[in-house]
Amino acid sequence: MARVPLAEILDKMGVSADLGAEDRVTDAVVLLKLENDGDVAVAIEHSEKTTWYDQRALINTAAAVVDRSDLKPR
Numbered sequence: 001m002a003r004v005p006l007a008e009i010l011d012k013m014g015v016s017a018d019l020g021a022e023d024r025v026t027d028a029v030v031l032l033k034l035e036n037d038g039d040v041a042v043a044i045e046h047s048e049k050t051t052w053y054d055q056r057a058l059i060n061t062a063a064a065v066v067d068r069s070d071l072k073p074r
């Protein structure tokens with residue numbers, strides 16, 4: 001298995017974000033669903049300086065946004 005930069009893969013999948021001119025992305029967490037010969041796995045990757053605390057906070061917040069209709073993504 002080799003480490004692969006995700007930028008091109010995410011671009012091809014149409015992943016983008018609505019950012020304002022003054023917004024600065026400081027951390028990122030990416031969840032990946034992997035399929036290989038009928039087997040399915042999940043992987044998680046994060047930006048180089050993302051702490052375990054920020055990783056957990058981003059994942060929990062994303063789950064809350066998905067689960068609750070009163071929380072809307074930007």
